[in-house]
Amino acid sequence: MAQEQIVMNRDAKVYVAGHKGLVGSAIVRRLQREGYTNLLVRTSGELDLRDQKAVNAFFEHEHPEFVFLSAARVGGIKANWEQPAQFIYDNLLISANIIHASYVYGVKKLLFLGSSCIYPRECPQPIKEEYLLTGPLEITNDAYAVAKIAGIKMCQSYNRQYGTNFISCMPTNLYGPYDNFDLNSSHVLPALIAKFHAAKRDSKSEVVIWGSGKPYREFLYVDDLAEAVFHLMRTYSGSEIVNIGTGRDTTILDAAKIIQEVVGFKGALTFDTTKPDGTPRKLLNVNRLKNLGWQAPTELREGIEKTYAWCLQNNAFDK
Numbered sequence: 001m002a003q004e005q006i007v008m009n010r011d012a013k014v015y016v017a018g019h020k021g022l023v024g025s026a027i028v029r030r031l032q033r034e035g036y037t038n039l040l041v042r043t044s045g046e047l048d049l050r051d052q053k054a055v056n057a058f059f060e061h062e063h064p065e066f067v068f069l070s071a072a073r074v075g076g077i078k079a080n081w082e083q084p085a086q087f088i089y090d091n092l093l094i095s096a097n098i099i100h101a102s103y104v105y106g107v108k109k110l111l112f113l114g115s116s117c118i119y120p121r122e123c124p125q126p127i128k129e130e131y132l133l134t135g136p137l138e139i140t141n142d143a144y145a146v147a148k149i150a151g152i153k154m155c156q157s158y159n160r161q162y163g164t165n166f167i168s169c170m171p172t173n174l175y176g177p178y179d180n181f182d183l184n185s186s187h188v189l190p191a192l193i194a195k196f197h198a199a200k201r202d203s204k205s206e207v208v209i210w211g212s213g214k215p216y217r218e219f220l221y222v223d224d225l226a227e228a229v230f231h232l233m234r235t236y237s238g239s240e241i242v243n244i245g246t247g248r249d250t251t252i253l254d255a256a257k258i259i260q261e262v263v264g265f266k267g268a269l270t271f272d273t274t275k276p277d278g279t280p281r282k283l284l285n286v287n288r289l290k291n292l293g294w295q296a297p298t299e300l301r302e303g304i305e306k307t308y309a310w311c312l313q314n315n316a317f318d319k
Contacts, residue, residue, distance in 0.1 A: 006109055006165075006234050008066055015040040015064035017049065017098055018071030023113060023171075025178045026226035027068050034230070040064055050093040052100075059105040067102050067110040068229065069095070069151075076185050077140050077278075084143035091147035099154045103164055110166040111233050112155050114148040114241070116284055117141050118170060126285035129170070129241050138279070156239040165237050169229060172245035172284050176222030176303065177310040181317055189219055192256055193308060196263040197317055206268040207260070210275035213253030218245050218283045221303035224296045231294045245284035246296040255300065262304050 008014070014031060018024035019041040031039060040062055047058055049071055073090040080087055095112070102110045119127050120135030132152075137145045155166035175189040183194055192209070199207045228244045236242065256269060289295065298306075311317060 008234055010035045011038050012065045013038050013040060013062065014066045016068045021070060022174060022179050022222055023225060024070040026176065026222040027070060027229060030226035030230050049097055050090055052097045055097040055101050059101040063105055065108045067107050069098050069110060069112045076187055079185060080141040080144055088143035088147050091144060092150055095151035095154060099158060099166065103158050103162055108165065109233060111229055112151050112166065112168045114152055114168055114170045116170055116172045116282060118145050118148050125281050126283040128285045129243055129288060152241055159239045167232060167236060167238065169232060169242045169244050171225050172218045172220050174220055174222045174225060176307050181311065189255065192259050194317055196259050196265045199267060200263055200265045204267055206270050207265065208270045208272050209256055210272055211277040212273050213251060213256065213271045215252055215277045215279065216249040216281040216283065217252060218249040219300055220245050220296060221298040224298050228294050236292055242288050243284040243286050244289060245286050247286040249283045250300060258301050258304055262308050
């Protein structure tokens, strides 16, 4: 696995694709804290990343030196199941257009962000990077996963054929500031935070949670992810994918108890076992990342406290 020091000067042109999202906004915050003053950002209204002509015009005009590709169409299980065509179409085009333009216009280095959902549904735990493409995908999000796998293969193919420096990393379940706290479409941790907050606000006697509470999930604070990708952009070059997670997981029940304490909800916690549990466990093996010199510093309780404080300061539950 090749590793080399990459010089990313603070005045370098750095394009963060998807800067308004959970991941992209965290990457922007990290770069700004480090003193990067030449960040390139565009909203989806300003630049449609599915439009190859528009993407090429942007790259030709701006000539970014470094690219963080965090833009994607994302959603929970309901959206993935109901709109698979939109998920595969949008994400294939976004990846293809940005990766190809990065090659054509001489980007020094690109970091592509995938997802832990790329791995087979029935994976040995913890999940190693080499388990990719060793079995069938989870059917509820296979369209999104295939698009992300295509992005990985594009980076690897361009490295092999053209000698580019395009790297790929796979984060676990993320949470933090600028997450989606809409109960109809959010992922499990932000949904629980929103649910407990609403129950406390409305003086409810209980909070009902789907499933048994027994499945294990790994949660990574999004600012830790931003730190990890910043570290990889500066220190890692190679075509092997890199998992990004904490290497630790917790049950939904224990996560719910932490959120209950942080929010200050005094009522009962009830599990609706008529609802599905989903995958029993999904934990990433992060040995490769540790060997590259990084591991996640934020404990789950601390991350939830920071996230809830941000929600209150930014009226996140009222949007």
